[in-house]
Amino acid sequence: MNSFTFTQATGVEAAVQEKTSHDGSAYIGGGTNLIDLMKENVARPTHLVGLKKLPLASIDNTPEGGLRLGALATNADTAYHPEVEKRYPLLSQAILAGASPQLRNMATNGGNLMQRTRCYYFYDLATPCNKREPGSGCSAINGYNRIHAILGTSESCIATHPSDMCVALAALEAVVRVSGPEGERTIPFADFHRLPGDTPDIDNNLKKGELITGLDLPKNGFSKNFSYLKLRDRTSYAFALVSVAAALELDGNTITEARLALGGVAHKPWRDTAAEALLKGQPTTVETFARAAAKVLEGAQGYGSNTFKIELAKRAIVRALKQATEMSQPVDDNAFMNSNP
Template sequence: MKRFTYTRAETVADAVAILADRPQAQFLAGGTNLVDLMKYDVERPDAIIDINSLPLKEIEELPDGGLRIGALASNSAVAYNAQIQARFPLLASAILAGASPQLRNAATTGGNLLQRTRCSYFYDPSTPCNKREPGSGCAAIGGLTRMHAILGASDKCIAVHPSDMCVALAALDATVEVVGPDSARDIAFGDFHRLPGDEPQRDNTLARDELVTGIRLEANRFAGHHTYLKLRDRLSYAFALVSVAAAMEIADGRIVDLRIALGGVAHRPWRDPLVEAEYAGAPAEDVTFQRVADRLLFEAKGLGGNDFKILLARKAIVRALRQAASGRPQSQTLKAIQ
């Protein structure tokens, strides 16, 4: 691990100002991803800015019936918050599907947004990786691709985003609040994470000198019809092969509003609002769900080792929509697929 200096920021303004003065610095919150990457010599900051003293842990009511989640609220605090469970149970379910209780106690909302891919080649500095060193190549292409992308990949990178929480936030149309040296701004969740394109080293659209301060969720009518379905190699503490966050509003057996986002299949949580809009008014039944799956996966492409993900994703989408429509969401306690 590279030697670094340590500073504790006491205010948001202090944190941003320190970062502006130290371009190679990084913020430290829960550290559940950053510390691992530093140990593997993948991340090599020359300074660490501890932001755990900042007043960003609250979950607050918004006038429109929504909620604001502070960037330093732990994953456990969010998942077990009574208002989250009542109004945004999809988010609570997605968080409980990820990691372990110990990690959820430490991991933060903002850190979850910013976590890096778990691609084994990215974690191995002895292999070429365009995310670590732009222009060096991608060892995953032509290598072991079982965990890699079937949507939105490029010839520079085929890694996938690892978060469960972010898949639910994508489906819920969350807004990310950030602060920079000169101003604050909002980023629509769908615009926050990037596809790799020609710049796979850039995971998101956050500026280098900005700090995530919170997440806003607008009121919705999805609490009665939602599910988070995660398919993985084992039933606990494993990253998704494919995951589906599904939510819908139903009236008289027909879909009024549909949201669906996929995890484990792309460099960012995968969502297509145009496909969702196509099925407004459609009957909430398997024929519709199969058509939604076909549309979402129309451009899916396997790389040999991950070809199975296309069929797995198709079946997962149909099952998740069926669960959501029936009002019987996937249990993250029992874990067995319903």
């Protein structure tokens, strides 16, 4: 770990000014990802701006009837907040599927959005990685890539975004609130994270110095018919091979509104509005769900070790939609892994 200086900010404007006035600086909240990156010398900030004293940890109702999640509210406080559990259970379920209780007690909502990929090669300084060192190459494409992306990839990178929380936020159409040198603005969640293209080192569309201050959830939380399904190698403290956030509104056995987002398959949480459109007005049958799943995976590409994810994702989508329809609780993830090579 390299040496660095540290300043504890006491206000949002002060934090932004401190960040922009120091080259090579970084914000730090819970630090559950950044500290790991620093220990591995993957991230080498020369100055840290502490955020813990900023008044950004509350969870409040919005005038529009939604809910505003403070950027510094912990993942645990968010998942167990009565309003989140009642009105946005899909989000609560997704958060609790991630990390461990100890990490959720430290990790912040803003930090969850900012966490970086868990690609093996990204963490291995001895191997080329375009995310870590632009232009050096992508070791995963022709290497061992079992955990890697099958959607939205490029010749430069096939890394995946690791968050569970963000998959639910994508499905719920959250809005990210930020503050920066140019003032405050909002970013639709679909536009926050980026696909790799030829700049995989840039994970999101934040401008220089901008700080996440909160997340706005819309009024409709799909609290009646939802499911978060996470398929992984072990049942706790593991990142998703494939995860699915499914949310439906039903009129009897007919789907009137649908949301579908995937994790573990792309450089960003993957939402397919075309597949959602296929579900609207259709009956809640396995055949309907299978057509939507096929649409989502229409352009999927495997790279060898991860090719199994294409079929796994299709099956996971069908299963998640079926669970959302029936409001059944998720069963043992590993029972679904028998088809894996």
